[in-house]
Amino acid sequence: MTATVRYFDDSWSLPGDRASAHLRPDGALEVTAPAGSDLYRMPGIREIDGVPEVSRVIEGDFTLTVRVSVHGAAGGARFSDAGGLLVHTADGWAKICVEPSPQGRWGLVTVVSRPDSDEARGPELAGPAAELVLVREGTRLAFLDRAEETGEMRFVRTLTVPPGPLRVSLFAQAPFSEHCTAVFDHLGIVPEALRDRR
Known part of the structure; x- marks a missing residue:
C-alpha cells in the first residue's frame, strides 16, 4: 500500500484555539x-463535550496509523488523561485512547457514543504510548494497535458507521487534571482497508 498522506499537511484543521495544538520542529x-x-x-x-482536536475529512476506505504518547501535568498522568483518535460520524462519534486506569496501569480505552457513551477497556500497554490503527471498509470501522514488543496487530474494537465521509481527529483530554499533552508522530494514511483486522 502506498501512503497518500505522511505527517500533517494542509488537509488537517487546527482547533480554533491555536495555543492547544502545534507542529514541532521534528x-x-x-x-x-x-x-x-x-x-x-x-x-x-x-456530560462533557469539548476536547482540542486536529481533524480532517477522509472519504472512502482507508487505513490510518499514528503513534501517540501521553504526558500529564508535572510529568505524570492522572486517571483519564489521554490522547488518541476520534471519529465523527453522522450518528455520533467513537474514540480510542491511550489512557491510565484508576490504578495507574496504561491501556487502550474505546468509547462509542450514539448518543450515549458505551465504554470498554482494551489491551494493556507497557507505558503511555501506542501505535494506533484505524481502518474503514464500507460501513465497518475497526480500531487496532500494533504491539510494541512483537509488531503484531491487535484487534481492539469494531463498529458500523453510516455511509459517507468521516471526520477523523487527533485529540487530547484532561477530565480530572490541570492539563494533558498528547504527541502524535509517524502518521500515515493509505486509501484502502487493511486486509486482516482480526
Whole structure:
C-alpha cells in the first residue's frame, strides 16, 4: 500500500484555539488539553463535550496509523488523561485512547457514543504510548494497535458507521487534571482497508 498522506499537511484543521495544538520542529504534532476537557455522554451522571482536536475529512476506505504518547501535568498522568483518535460520524462519534486506569496501569480505552457513551477497556500497554490503527471498509470501522514488543496487530474494537465521509481527529483530554499533552508522530494514511483486522 502506498501512503497518500505522511505527517500533517494542509488537509488537517487546527482547533480554533491555536495555543492547544502545534507542529514541532521534528514534524510531530503536539495537542494539549486544558483542565476538564473530555468527550463523554451519560445523562444524569456525566456530560462533557469539548476536547482540542486536529481533524480532517477522509472519504472512502482507508487505513490510518499514528503513534501517540501521553504526558500529564508535572510529568505524570492522572486517571483519564489521554490522547488518541476520534471519529465523527453522522450518528455520533467513537474514540480510542491511550489512557491510565484508576490504578495507574496504561491501556487502550474505546468509547462509542450514539448518543450515549458505551465504554470498554482494551489491551494493556507497557507505558503511555501506542501505535494506533484505524481502518474503514464500507460501513465497518475497526480500531487496532500494533504491539510494541512483537509488531503484531491487535484487534481492539469494531463498529458500523453510516455511509459517507468521516471526520477523523487527533485529540487530547484532561477530565480530572490541570492539563494533558498528547504527541502524535509517524502518521500515515493509505486509501484502502487493511486486509486482516482480526
